[in-house]
Amino acid sequence: MKNSYLADITRGIFKENPTFRLVLGMCPTLAVTVLVKNGLGMGLAVVAVLTCSNIVISSLRRFIPEQVRIPCYIVIIATFVSIVEMVLQAFVPSLYAALGVFVPLIVVNCIILGRAEAFAGKQPVLRSLCDGIGSGLGFTLGLLLLSLVREVFGNGTLLAETNYAVQLFGPNFEPMRLLAQPAGAFLVLGLLLALTNIVFKRLQIE
Amino acid sequence: MNGKLVISSSPHVRTIQSVQSIMIDVLIALGPVALVAVLLFGKQALITMAVGMGAAMLTEALWLRRWNIFGDGSAAVTGLLLAMTLPANVPWWIPVIGAAAAIIIGKQLYGGIGQNIFNPALVGRAILVFSWGSRLSGKIWPVPKPFHFFADISAVTTATPLAGEAEAMEVSLSQLLIGNMAGCLGETSAIALIFGAFWLFYKGHIDWRIPGGYLATVWIMGTLLGGGIYINPYMTGLFHLLTGGVLLGALFMATDMVTSPVTPSGKLIFGVGCGLITMLIRLYGAYPEGVTFAILTMNALTPLIDKFTIPRKFGEVKRLVRP
Numbered sequence: 001m002k003n004s005y006l007a008d009i010t011r012g013i014f015k016e017n018p019t020f021r022l023v024l025g026m027c028p029t030l031a032v033t034v035l036v037k038n039g040l041g042m043g044l045a046v047v048a049v050l051t052c053s054n055i056v057i058s059s060l061r062r063f064i065p066e067q068v069r070i071p072c073y074i075v076i077i078a079t080f081v082s083i084v085e086m087v088l089q090a091f092v093p094s095l096y097a098a099l100g101v102f103v104p105l106i107v108v109n110c111i112i113l114g115r116a117e118a119f120a121g122k123q124p125v126l127r128s129l130c131d132g133i134g135s136g137l138g139f140t141l142g143l144l145l146l147s148l149v150r151e152v153f154g155n156g157t158l159l160a161e162t163n164y165a166v167q168l169f170g171p172n173f174e175p176m177r178l179l180a181q182p183a184g185a186f187l188v189l190g191l192l193l194a195l196t197n198i199v200f201k202r203l204q205i206e
Numbered sequence: 207m208n209g210k211l212v213i214s215s216s217p218h219v220r221t222i223q224s225v226q227s228i229m230i231d232v233l234i235a236l237g238p239v240a241l242v243a244v245l246l247f248g249k250q251a252l253i254t255m256a257v258g259m260g261a262a263m264l265t266e267a268l269w270l271r272r273w274n275i276f277g278d279g280s281a282a283v284t285g286l287l288l289a290m291t292l293p294a295n296v297p298w299w300i301p302v303i304g305a306a307a308a309i310i311i312g313k314q315l316y317g318g319i320g321q322n323i324f325n326p327a328l329v330g331r332a333i334l335v336f337s338w339g340s341r342l343s344g345k346i347w348p349v350p351k352p353f354h355f356f357a358d359i360s361a362v363t364t365a366t367p368l369a370g371e372a373e374a375m376e377v378s379l380s381q382l383l384i385g386n387m388a389g390c391l392g393e394t395s396a397i398a399l400i401f402g403a404f405w406l407f408y409k410g411h412i413d414w415r416i417p418g419g420y421l422a423t424v425w426i427m428g429t430l431l432g433g434g435i436y437i438n439p440y441m442t443g444l445f446h447l448l449t450g451g452v453l454l455g456a457l458f459m460a461t462d463m464v465t466s467p468v469t470p471s472g473k474l475i476f477g478v479g480c481g482l483i484t485m486l487i488r489l490y491g492a493y494p495e496g497v498t499f500a501i502l503t504m505n506a507l508t509p510l511i512d513k514f515t516i517p518r519k520f521g522e523v524k525r526l527v528r529p
Contacts, residue, residue, distance in 0.1 A: 176303075178336035187311070194315070 012134025019142025039147030043140025054132035154179030229279030235402040246350035247294035258289030258301035287327035290392025304330040347388035382448040403457040419477025420456035455497035472515035
């Protein structure tokens with residue numbers, strides 16, 4: 001049984017990666033990934049919400065009536081989003097300001113509702129916990145890769161707006177501003193999707 | 207024939223034309239434009255165009271893992287057209303990145319020649335404009351120094367006449383025709399562009415409808431709506447035709463066979479649409495010039511235009527259900 005818990009985690013990261021395999025939750029993926037800090041912050045916020053909501057939904061799965069399950073899920077998810085929002089606002093106000101409206105929008109993130117509907121609503125608590133962590137980390141990985149490319153080439157920095165900020169290139173470097181713009185987000189996402197498809201094909205992962 | 211029956215699938219009508227021969231014709235047609243660019247802007251024009259072509263051909267050869275650098279010649283055309291949309295004094299890495307992006311993102315990722323939705327050269331230019339806008343717009347345009355091949359043209363820069371700013375040079379009609387004004391390498395000389403396009407018309411590679419619709423729309427809207435540095439409305443229409451990238455775009459870029467409609471009426475619609483969007487951006491938009499975005503937008507509409515302008519077959523009474 002232990003193996004199955006591990007499989008629940010790795011499935012969300014690789015085989016059913018929300019960003020690169022399921023192409024879910026594109027709105028925050030495209031919008032907040034200008035800097036690694038924002039991408040990572042968004043990803044971890046989703047990990048927190050997804051893990052907690054998966055646990056609660058899974059433990060309540062016998063009590064939630066089939067006909068009104070979606071509203072019930074939304075209420076549970078919204079509770080955790082509110083908690084995460086307040087925590088961010090209190091402890092990392094700069095990140096909270098940078099993420100803006102996309103923090104409350106986690107409520108309608110398709111990954112969270114999708115995992116609730118497809119997994120947590122049917123599976124035991126511990127497996128749902130592992131699935132939440134896995135899917136959340138998979139989402140974080142997607143955001144991290146996207147924001148890494150966009151920040152390094154679109155801004156010329158790494159971990160900007162944190163204590164570990166690094167100026168990667170010399171003073172004569174002119175960053176590719178397109179990548180920091182919305183159009184660049186689509187472009188980088190498309191290229192990364194193509195790249196992961198190639199990698200998955202080579203590794204024979206279906 | 208040896209009395210054998212040859213069985214083959216269509217097409218049965220063959221032509222000696224190939225992609226390579228067409229691309230070489232386009233390169234020939236761009237010859238006069240390139241020559242005038244070198245005469246006006248000197249060695250930097252030559253370097254920019256050579257780098258653009260070289261980078262485009264090299265990128266394609268590497269991507270296709272092909273030893274023949276020239277190949278079908280389409281990469282050379284893309285690189286040259288891209289370089290012609292740049293100012294003469296850009297650093298060398300601008301045409302390199304632009305050409306690589308044009309070939310990879312604009313063409314090869316769609317499946318190579320014939321499969322691309324957008325004109326690759328303009329995709330490259332759009333990426334450059336969005337990324338390094340300060341090097342491609344504003345008062346960065348070198349003033350041409352005719353017949354001074356080794357002159358440093360970056361010393362004196364200005365805005366293009368199209369920007370309509372006070373610093374823009376006053377230009378006479380003859381200057382507009384010859385191209386003795388600030389601007390992209392390939393866009394300034396109207397005479398060279400028209401001269402080169404005649405070769406393509408003569409060879410039958412381009413149809414009059416796209417440039418015709420494009421230029422007529424620009425002229426009519428320019429005459430009616432004004433803008434630019436002239437007060438006389440007739441002069442204003444001409445001004446819009448002869449400045450900026452309209453001629454280069456209408457004759458060499460909008461007419462790209464892959465990304466423009468195939469039906470006759472579709473071509474006319476395509477040209478008029480390009481002209482309309484160009485003038486809307488010029489007169490009411492945030493950018494002084496809109497040829498790049500006009501053609502890219504119409505490229506995106508090309509499949510739709512083709513779909514709705516399928517000619518009626520002879521004897522067909524009523525159009526069936528719209529496709």
